[in-house]
Amino acid sequence: MRNLKEVYEDYEDDVAILGIDQDPSESESTIRRYVQSQGYTWDMAAYVGEVVFGYGIIQQAAAVAIDGNGVITYRKGYRDGTISARQWREILDDVKSR
Amino acid sequence: MLRLLPRPRFLLGTAVAVAVAIGMVGGVAGCTDVDLATPEQPPQPTQPATAPTSTSGSEGTSEGSSSLATPDEAASLESDTTVEGTLAAEPGVTPPALLPGTAEPTAPAVRSGTTPESEGPAPTEEPTSPTQTEASPTDTPVPPTDTPVPPTNTPEPPAPPTGNRIGQSAPDFEVTTVDGVTRSLTDYKQASQPVVLYFYASW
Numbered sequence: 138m139r140n141l142k143e144v145y146e147d148y149e150d151d152v153a154i155l156g157i158d159q160d161p162s163e164s165e166s167t168i169r170r171y172v173q174s175q176g177y178t179w180d181m182a183a184y185v186g187e188v189v190f191g192y193g194i195i196q197q198a199a200a201v202a203i204d205g206n207g208v209i210t211y212r213k214g215y216r217d218g219t220i221s222a223r224q225w226r227e228i229l230d231d232v233k234s235r
Numbered sequence: 236m237l238r239l240l241p242r243p244r245f246l247l248g249t250a251v252a253v254a255v256a257i258g259m260v261g262g263v264a265g266c267t268d269v270d271l272a273t274p275e276q277p278p279q280p281t282q283p284a285t286a287p288t289s290t291s292g293s294e295g296t297s298e299g300s301s302s303l304a305t306p307d308e309a310a311s312l313e314s315d316t317t318v319e320g321t322l323a324a325e326p327g328v329t330p331p332a333l334l335p336g337t338a339e340p341t342a343p344a345v346r347s348g349t350t351p352e353s354e355g356p357a358p359t360e361e362p363t364s365p366t367q368t369e370a371s372p373t374d375t376p377v378p379p380t381d382t383p384v385p386p387t388n389t390p391e392p393p394a395p396p397t398g399n400r401i402g403q404s405a406p407d408f409e410v411t412t413v414d415g416v417t418r419s420l421t422d423y424k425q426a427s428q429p430v431v432l433y434f435y436a437s438w
Contacts, residue, residue, distance in 0.1 A: 138435060153430040155418055157410060160436040169413045171437035179433075180418055182410040189434065191406045193399040199434045203405045205427035206394075207420060212401060232429040 138198075140222040142177060148229040154179035157188055159197065202228055204235035 145154065156177070158168055161184040172181050192201055192212075200220060202211035210232050213220060220228070397404045409419035423430045 141433065151429070153418075153423060153428055154433060155410070155412075155430055156433045156435060158436055159434045160438070163437060165413045168437060172413065180412045180414070180416065182412045182418070185408070185410050188408045188410060188432075191399065191408065192432065192434075194434045197435065201399075201405070201432040201434075202429065203420070203423070203432070204429050205424065207404050207424040208395060209399065209401050209403055209405050212399075228431065232431065235429065 138175065138177065140220055141179075141225050142175070143222045144225045144229065145179060147226075148233065149179070151233045152229050156181040158182065158184045159189065159194065159199075160184060161186070200228065202232040204232050206235070208235075210235055 141154065156172075156179060158181070163183065165183050168181055168183055192199075194201075198219070200211070200213050201209060204210050211228050213224075213228075395402060395404050397406055399406065405420060407420045409417060409421075411417050420430070
């Protein structure tokens with residue numbers, strides 16, 4: 138999250154970020170407070186089971202990049218390691234260029 | 236019987252020529268002839284084995300053999316027709332379909348089975364049925380020609396199948412953010428804007 142925040146300003150006009158909470162027990166108010174405290178400015182939504190399962194998310198901090206045509210270009214889970222700022226740039230540059 | 240002899244020759248010659256040149260014409264002529272001949276055929280069921288050989292031999296020298304030894308041929312021919320009649324009687328429906336390609340063999344048999352009762356004066360025409368049988372073997376090789384059907388390939392749709400793996404069309408979604416804004420994949424696609432879904436929790 139912090140790594141994404143570090144690079145987000147450079148991409149927010151080209152690539153949308155939509156955070157979806159993975160914890161069904163977290164309420165919107167909890168999420169809202171957390172986001173504000175961390176200074177995250179991208180969209181954040183509470184847990185939606187059909188999205189989590191529909192995208193086959195079984196890992197923490199999973200990212201799925203979708204290009205302008207709706208085609209998945211990248212996906213990565215926490216098990217593959219935390220996404221570094223440099224990796225975020227690669228992901229966002231790649232999906233932006235599609 | 237003397238009268239019968241000339242007809243077989245004529246019929247054989249014409250039938251063979253027509254059959255080789257045009258299967259349809261031969262088939263039609265044979266059919267008509269057979270109808271007349273049919274009445275006699277039923278009574279001669281005993282000679283099926285010999286009949287095929289006689290017909291084959293008659294093919295080579297159909298005219299000469301028919302003219303010289305008409306009685307034998309007549310019997311053999313009759314036997315042939317009877318065999319066909321019995322065989323054809325089973326698949327009664329099939330002959331019409333075969334008529335264009337191999338119309339002659341099947342058509343006579345069918346009519347022989349069906350028509351013997353109605354028509355009495357058929358004796359002269361029996362020889363014609365053999366010609367039909369003769370013509371049929373030659374005709375049979377011709378029909379097997381198959382019309383080639385070129386396989387048509389349908390172009391693949393531009394959009395890949397929906398799935399959650401790389402290269403697949405992302406499944407549609409619609410969520411409401413904690414700020415009350417509705418976001419859907421459809422909206423992103425309409426705006427041609429890439430989007431990264433990031434699944435995480437606050438802890």
